[in-house]
Amino acid sequence: MEFRGFVAVKDVTLSVNEGSIHALIGPNGAGKTTVFNLLTKFLTPTRGQIVFKGADITRMKPAEVARLGLVRSFQISAVFPHLTLLDNVRVALQRPSGLATQFWRSSNTLAALDERAMELIDAVNLSSYADLPATELSYGRKRALEIATTLALDPAMLLLDEPMAGMGHEDIGRISDLIRRIARNRTVLMVEHNLNVVADLCDRVTVLARGEILSDGSYDTVSRDPRVREAYMGT
Numbered sequence: 675m676e677f678r679g680f681v682a683v684k685d686v687t688l689s690v691n692e693g694s695i696h697a698l699i700g701p702n703g704a705g706k707t708t709v710f711n712l713l714t715k716f717l718t719p720t721r722g723q724i725v726f727k728g729a730d731i732t733r734m735k736p737a738e739v740a741r742l743g744l745v746r747s748f749q750i751s752a753v754f755p756h757l758t759l760l761d762n763v764r765v766a767l768q769r770p771s772g773l774a775t776q777f778w779r780s781s782n783t784l785a786a787l788d789e790r791a792m793e794l795i796d797a798v799n800l801s802s803y804a805d806l807p808a809t810e811l812s813y814g815r816k817r818a819l820e821i822a823t824t825l826a827l828d829p830a831m832l833l834l835d836e837p838m839a840g841m842g843h844e845d846i847g848r849i850s851d852l853i854r855r856i857a858r859n860r861t862v863l864m865v866e867h868n869l870n871v872v873a874d875l876c877d878r879v880t881v882l883a884r885g886e887i888l889s890d891g892s893y894d895t896v897s898r899d900p901r902v903r904e905a906y907m908g909t
């Protein structure tokens with residue numbers, strides 16, 4: 675990917691196995707956000723190809739890719755602070771670009787919508803907060819709500835951008851459990867700076883530096899790689 679001649683990522687061949695939890699790590703400026711933007715089609719690559727579930731998505735629009743099931747979890751701003759959790763998820767389920775419209779058409783009743791919304795809130799362990807305005811949630815729980823609104827699109831693959839950023843120990847544990855549950859029937863690709871989380875949670879790790887892949891494999895493999903230690907861990 676080039677920005678006016680500046681190559682932000684180059685020759686990145688990244689394959690993510692279905693059902694895995696895959697981490698993308700690397701120092702600031704490595705190109706992680708650019709890779710996310712390329713995958714979700716916020717950017718179109720200058721060269722190369724992106725394939726998702728056998729389909730060439732290189733030239734698709736973001737909404738088309740989301741409909742295919744490749745969905746990015748947005749930051750907290752995607753949550754409406756003054757709506758209750760239940761209303762936030764109801765809104766997400768009815769998003770026109772979402773797969774939920776399919777669900778909505780097939781069971782056009784408020785009761786069915788509410789049932790599905792509560793299932794999602796339950797899936798992220800927030801049932802006891804369903805009627806509270808989102809603004810009253812702790813930071814960690816807001817992130818969990820935000821993941822619930824993303825799950826409303828029923829993604830096959832979820833891209834999480836630093837899901838643990840700014841969290842304390844307890845929230846990290848909760849979100850880790852949530853990601854493990856999500857990955858039982860979905861694929862997760864996450865950018866994460868907390869290497870303890872990566873070691874604990876991820877089946878596979880790709881290390882980027884200066885727009886290129888330095889190393890790829892299990893956490894144990896990449897953390898022993900001298901190039902990674904030099905470029906990323908500073909040892």
Ligand code: ADP
Binds near residue numbers: 703706707709
């Ligand atoms: P990371 O997410 O790993 O910190 P980024 O993907 O944000 O890295 O950035 C990779 C490189 O590309 C950086 O040097 C950054 O300054 C540059 N870059 C990213 N987006 C743009 C853009 N829209 N225009 C110009 N340069 C960009």
